[in-house]
Amino acid sequence: xxxxAPLTTASVVLLLFVCPLLHAQTSLDDRLEPLLQSHxxxxxxxxxxxxxxxxxxxxxxxxxxxxxxxxxxxxVEAYRQAAEDGLDLNQAITLIDDDKVPGSxxxxxxxxxxxxxxxxxxxxLMIAYSDNTATNLVADAVGLKATAxxxxxxxxxxxxxxxxVYRRDTSVFPDRSxxxxxxxxxxxxxxxxxxxLHARELVSADASEQMYEHMLNCQDDKLFKRxxxxxxxxxxxxxxxxxxxxxxxxxxxxxxxxxxxxxxxENEDTRWTDDNAAERLIARVAQEVYNHFNRLPEDxxxxxxxxxTIRFGANxxxxxxxxxxxxxxxxxxxxxxxxxxxxxxxxxxxxxFQGLRNLPTSGNADPETLAALGTEPLEDPPVPSPEEVNNxxxxxxxPDPIDGPPFVTAKAWAIIDADSGELLGGDNEDTALDMASTxxxxxxxxxxxxxxxxxxxxxxxxxxxxxxxxxxxxxxxxRAGERLTVRELLYGLMLPSGNDASVALGEHFGxxxxxxxxxxxxxxxxxxxxxxxxxxxxELELPDTRFANTHGLTAPGHHASAVDLARLARxxxxxxxxxxxxxxxxxxxxxxxxxxxxxNVLWNNTxxxxxxxxxxxxxxxxxxxxxACLVARGSRGDDRVITVVLGSTSADARYTDARNLFRWxxxxxxxxxxxxxxxxxxxx
Numbered sequence: 001x002x003x004x005a006p007l008t009t010a011s012v013v014l015l016l017f018v019c020p021l022l023h024a025q026t027s028l029d030d031r032l033e034p035l036l037q038s039h040x041x042x043x044x045x046x047x048x049x050x051x052x053x054x055x056x057x058x059x060x061x062x063x064x065x066x067x068x069x070x071x072x073x074x075x076v077e078a079y080r081q082a083a084e085d086g087l088d089l090n091q092a093i094t095l096i097d098d099d100k101v102p103g104s105x106x107x108x109x110x111x112x113x114x115x116x117x118x119x120x121x122x123x124x125l126m127i128a129y130s131d132n133t134a135t136n137l138v139a140d141a142v143g144l145k146a147t148a149x150x151x152x153x154x155x156x157x158x159x160x161x162x163x164x165v166y167r168r169d170t171s172v173f174p175d176r177s178x179x180x181x182x183x184x185x186x187x188x189x190x191x192x193x194x195x196x197l198h199a200r201e202l203v204s205a206d207a208s209e210q211m212y213e214h215m216l217n218c219q220d221d222k223l224f225k226r227x228x229x230x231x232x233x234x235x236x237x238x239x240x241x242x243x244x245x246x247x248x249x250x251x252x253x254x255x256x257x258x259x260x261x262x263x264x265x266e267n268e269d270t271r272w273t274d275d276n277a278a279e280r281l282i283a284r285v286a287q288e289v290y291n292h293f294n295r296l297p298e299d300x301x302x303x304x305x306x307x308x309t310i311r312f313g314a315n316x317x318x319x320x321x322x323x324x325x326x327x328x329x330x331x332x333x334x335x336x337x338x339x340x341x342x343x344x345x346x347x348x349x350x351x352x353f354q355g356l357r358n359l360p361t362s363g364n365a366d367p368e369t370l371a372a373l374g375t376e377p378l379e380d381p382p383v384p385s386p387e388e389v390n391n392x393x394x395x396x397x398x399p400d401p402i403d404g405p406p407f408v409t410a411k412a413w414a415i416i417d418a419d420s421g422e423l424l425g426g427d428n429e430d431t432a433l434d435m436a437s438t439x440x441x442x443x444x445x446x447x448x449x450x451x452x453x454x455x456x457x458x459x460x461x462x463x464x465x466x467x468x469x470x471x472x473x474x475x476x477x478x479r480a481g482e483r484l485t486v487r488e489l490l491y492g493l494m495l496p497s498g499n500d501a502s503v504a505l506g507e508h509f510g511x512x513x514x515x516x517x518x519x520x521x522x523x524x525x526x527x528x529x530x531x532x533x534x535x536x537x538x539e540l541e542l543p544d545t546r547f548a549n550t551h552g553l554t555a556p557g558h559h560a561s562a563v564d565l566a567r568l569a570r571x572x573x574x575x576x577x578x579x580x581x582x583x584x585x586x587x588x589x590x591x592x593x594x595x596x597x598x599x600n601v602l603w604n605n606t607x608x609x610x611x612x613x614x615x616x617x618x619x620x621x622x623x624x625x626x627x628a629c630l631v632a633r634g635s636r637g638d639d640r641v642i643t644v645v646l647g648s649t650s651a652d653a654r655y656t657d658a659r660n661l662f663r664w665x666x667x668x669x670x671x672x673x674x675x676x677x678x679x680x681x682x683x684x
Contacts, residue, residue, distance in 0.1 A: 027292075028047060028056040028288070028289070028292050029056065031289075031291075031292055032045065032056065032058070032285060032289075033058075035285060035288070036058055036285075039264070039277065039278070040267065040269070041243075041264050041265065041267035041268060041269075042059075042062075042064070042264060043058065043059070043263070043264050044058060044059045044062050044186065044187040044261075044263040044264075045059070045187055045260075045262050045263075046058075046060040046187035046188050046259075046261045047191075047258065047289055048191055048259045049255075049256055049257075049258050049293055050195065050250070050256065050257045050258065050259055051257065054293075057187070058187075059187075060186060060187040060188040060191075061186050061187075062187075063158045063180070063184050063185070063186055064180075064185065064186065064246070064264075064265055065179075065180045065182075065183070065184060065246070065263075066180070066182065066183040066185050066239050066244075066263070067182060067183075067239025067241045067244045067245070068132075068165075068182070068238065069183070069185070069190070069237050069238065069239035069247070069248055070147075070159075070160075070161050070182055070183025070184075070185065070239070071126050071127060071130065071135055071237060071239075072190075072215070072237040072248065073147050073150075073151055073161065073183075073185070073193065074126070074138055074139060074147050074161055075127055075138075075211055075214065076147075076150070076193065076202060076203065077146050077147040077150050078119070078123055079202075079203045079204075079207040079210065080150055080203045080207075081142055082207070083203050083204050083207055087119075087142065089118065089119050089120040090120060090469075090479050090480055091118065091119050091141075092116045092119075093117060093118070093122055093141070094116045095107060095111055095114065095115045095116070095133075095137075096113050096114075099133055099137060100133050101136060101164075101165055101166040101167070102132070103132040103165065103166065104129065104130040104131065104132055105125060105129050105132050105134060106125065107125065107131055107133040108132070118479060119138065122134040122137045122141075123138055123214065124214055126138055127214040127215055127217070127218060127237060128214065128217040128218055128219055130218075130220070130239075133165075135165050136164045136167065139161065139164055140164075144161065144164065144170060144172050145172045147159075147160070147161040148172070148173070154192075156189040158184055159184070159185040159186075159189045159193075160173055160183060160185075161183045162176055162177045162180065162181070162182060162183055162184070163177060181241060181244070182241075185263070186263075187261040187262070187263055190248040190263075191248075191261055194248065194249065194259040194261070197212055197215075197235075197250070198212075198250055198257055198259065210470060213470075213472070215235035215236055215237055215250075216233060216234070216235045218234075218235075218236050218238065220238040220247075222283070223236075223238050223262075223279055224238075224247055224249060224251060224260065224283065224286040225286075226279075226283035226287075227284065228286060228290055229312065229314075230343070232251065232252065232253070233251075233252040234250070234252070235252075236248065236249020236250070237249060242270045243265060243266055243270055244267070245276065245279050245282060246261075246263045246264065247260075247261070247262055247282050247286075248262075248263075251286065251289070251290060253290055253294050254294050254311065255293040258290070260289055262282045262285050262286075264278040264281065309366045309367065310322055310364065310370075311364045311365075312342055312343075312347050312363060312364060314342040317340065319340045319342045320338050320339070322365050322370075323336040323338045323339070323340075323346055324338055325378065326350060326373070328378055329353055329374075330352060330353055334348070334349035334352070336349055350363055350364075350365060350369070351363050353369070353372075354369055357372050359372060405661065406661065406663075406664055408427075408648070408656075408657040408660060408661065409650075409653045409657055410627075410646060410647050410653075410654070410657045411428060411431075411433060411627065411646055411647030411648075412427060412428035412429060412431050412561070412645075412647060413426055413427055413429065413644060413645045414429035414561075414562035414563040414565075414566045414643075414644045415566070415641050415644075415661055415662075415665045416566045416567065416570065416642050417641060418570060418633055418635075418640035419640055421567060421570055423563060424641065424668065425661075425664070425665065425668070426563060429561060429562045429563040430544060430561050431544070431562075432544040432545075432560065432561050433561065433562075433626065433646045434554060434558070434559060434625040434626035434646075435552060435560040435626060435629060436552045436621030436623040436629050437474065437551065437619065437620060437623075437629075438552065438560070438565055438619050438620075438629050438631050438644075439547065439549070439550065439551060439552030439560075440493055440497065440502055440551065440619060440621075441568055441569055441572050441618060441619050441631065442536065442568060442572075443505060443506070443550045443551070444490055444493055444494055444572065444581070445536065445578065446533055446536060447486065447490060447505055447509060448572075448575045448577050448578050449536075449575070450512075450513075451486075451577065452575070457486055458485065458487040458490075459485055459486070460486050460508070461483050461484070461485055461486075462483065462484060462485070462486060462489050462508050463481065463482070463483050464478045464479060464481060464483070465480060465504065466480045467526075468480070468500045468501075468503040471499045471503045471551065472499065472553060473551065473553055473623075474496060474497040474499055474606075475496065475498055475499060475500050476489070476493065476496055476498030476501040476601070476603065477492075477498075477500075477601050478492065478498075478501070478504070478591060478601070479591075481594045482591040482592065482593050483591065483592045484589060484590075484592075486508070488589045489501050489505060490577075490581055491581055491584065491587040491589065491603055492589065492601075492603055494581050494605075494619065495581075495586075495587055495604060495606070496603045496606065497619075498603075499552075499553065502550035503526065503550060505529070505550070506525065506526045506530065507529075509525070509529055510525025510526055510528040510529035510532075513531075514528070514531075514532065514535075516528055516531040526550070529550060530548065530549060533550070534547050537568075540567065540568060540571055542560070542564040542567060543564070544560060544561035545559070545561070545568070546558065546559055546560075552621055552623065552626075554623050554626070562644040562645070563644070565631050565644045565646075566642045566643070566644045569618050569619075569631045569633065569642050570642055572618070573617065573633060573642075582616070582619065583610065583616040583617050584605060585610050585611070586602065586603065586605070588600060588602050589601050589603065606620045607620055609630075609632055609634070609659075614634050614636055615632060615633070616633055616634075616635070617631075617633050618631045618632060618633055619631045620654075622651065626646065626647065627646070627647035627648055627649065628647075628648040628649070628653060628654040629644075629645065629646050629647070629648070629654065630643075630648070630654045630655070630657075630658050631643075631644050632658050632662075634662045636662075636666040637666075639665075641665045641666070643661045643662055645657045645661070
């Protein structure tokens, strides 16, 4: 028998840091084999780091059922036909009740017969929501056997769509359908497609970009994403039927992109629960792959291998030890919960510590930072006796004041007098924050100022480009090739908050707003238009405002402060056309396609204050980074104010925040006016 010396407290602390990191040095085979061998069912796995080429395979050449994963190759075939055979992804598809099939998706349950939408949107539903009805519509458009034929030509003979979803009678491979169901593939063949997608060589660079974006929007978070750090981007597609659970995609990690495919079948656990064994296996495989490829290179390890970087998103005992040391090392203590999750609070405390010690403020606990935190044992804080706790009388703070501005959920707010521009109140009003679609106030202002100099531009016709049509997020619903006037497009920009409209306007006017000072040779009109937005921000003396795009989707260096947005809105509202547009609750417009066929659209204003008397604009905005934002103007008697809230906790909260701030502002203004009148009457 081998006897081990007892562990000292210092040894335990060191092990808390080291053990998870030693695990990071194990091979993928060591990480994955125990998981795969213990699973009760068939498993095929393929992994490949798309930069280094490091890989792992487990029965990766074995044909396996795909379930809905086959929808990824179906999408590839649709984009191939669009590029090579003239398939129009904007062609309208009209839904009829006979098209509807059960299972995943939204068309069957939420769309009425006669609904019409582009083929491109059906592809999006097929990938993002695994919509079965949409899949059948796409299969009809491309031809049921076309996917298998194209995969065969690409050297992927096992990747086949066998039939339409829930329509086994349509099978074009009746000998394979009983064994594989909807479709079949191998893990190796899925990796081949993913590698081409990442290299932007799947059909074409443009098609690859569009397909990658579809897969980034896959809504299934129970498989690859389940145990990955929050915010990890995964471009993927999943599949599930009773005995089959599958997933394939590209995981964007700090250590580089990784292609991963996990196929399972004949699973003993067929439950539709979050703890389904196959689904947990797939999630665990993704977690182990992520952890394996996100470690320091071997040649950068400390000589004694005593420590390795603990990164944002990590969890476990090493993070608990890190949190305890940060609580002890910083004064005042950050009061971190010792929960073993390396989240934003832990990272913020770590950056503070690194700054105080003149270390690189990476936000990750690298070996130098861990050494600075020390390795001496920490004593647990004393725990009071139950009697001391239970008999303690808890004191309460002073009651909330009844004067002063109301409490709001917003990260920042500002109120200005709409006539004088005077700042009436604010909180964090000078802090530069994400501003989401309130960006479009400036987009519109650049255009209406051009129209002030030449009103005829409002009647110019804009033809929507593919780039405008593909823009993510809120949309005016105009399709590539369709035409409308600048005047109407401004309504499409501001009422439904059309990101696509903002790009179309930028493309239309970018060539006439002047070159970019730092890049005079830039010919793309869109960045030139953005440069004009920034020049106007400087001209209007908005010091905390910077634009990186025309729409407000999150981007580095794209921000504004609440008071800047209030002052921007005040200038914009001086323009009669702008004021008319943002106060309009609904607008109808007729679009014309390349064949001059008309199509009517209806735009509803996203600003929910407009139905209430006294409010007349101006713009909403919402992204995950910015939260819920609102710029609004309201009047009560002779008092007109502009209120801005940035980072409210929800769409409903932003309106509650704004209404409370408006009420406070009008009350304050009224009291101020009464006081001035009293002083004047007293001769002071």
